[in-house]
Amino acid sequence: MGSNSSLARRLQFGNLPFIPPATNDNCSLKKKYFCNNKTVSLSELEKAFIDCAxxxxxxKLGLLYFAVFVLLGSEKHVNIDMRYLKLEDDVEEFLKYPWGAVSYAKTNASLLRALCADYQRVKVPQKAIKTKKSEKKSKTTASGRPREYHIKGFGFALQICAFEVFPALDALHFVVRTENGDVPRIL
Structure with a gap:
């Protein structure tokens, strides 16, 4: 597989091909490792991969695990798309699959969700005197917990891009600085 591996060289983009649903009759991986399951979580896929002889x-299971966990950013408790098991029956087709397009769509959708949620909170900028209490509120949720953003897709690529771009943004005065004047580190 080594040098012929499209997934290792680059992520493909393009139209998503039709993949039939995986059944015990048409998918060897489902039949061998998940025959009684209608759905398979990422943690179940990981267990099958670790226990496989x-x-x-x-x-095949390792490639699928990499695609779902790393490229698509799925969490361990989330069910995988069962069609990916069927796709994995033919490794060459799996490697030709436009994982780049799927990963980009997931990353973009999660960023938009995070941005839209923040936008809804601050739709109309209001001038207010900053107090310690108001500053604390802006950094936390209503329950007092720090705000979190869950990025799906290939978040590591986003981190690398941001790491490269932030110094340029600082020169344009687009970077928010910490209290001591430093640009926040992301890595």
Whole structure:
């Protein structure tokens, strides 16, 4: 597989091909490892990968785990798209699949959700005297917990991009500085 591996060289983009649903009749991985399951969580896929003894299946399950966990940013409790099991039956087709397009769409959608949620909170800027209490509120949710953003997709690529771009943004005065005047580190 080594040098012929499209997934290792670059992420593909393009139209998503039709993938039939995985069943025990048409999908060897489902039949061998998940025959009684209608759905499979990422943690179940991980367990099958770790427990697998068949060298070819280890490779297939590992590729699928990488695609779902790393490229799509799924959490362990989330069910994977069962069609990906069917796609993995043919490794060459799996490697040709436009994972770049799917990963980009997931990353973009999660960023938009985070931005829209923040936009809804601060739709109309209001001039207010900053007090310690109001500053604390802006950094936390209504429950007092720090605000969190869950980025799906390939968030690591976003981190690298931001790491490269932030110094340029600082020169344009687009970067918010910390209290001591430093640009916040992201890595």
């Amino acid at each position: 068949d060298e070819e299946d280890v490779f």
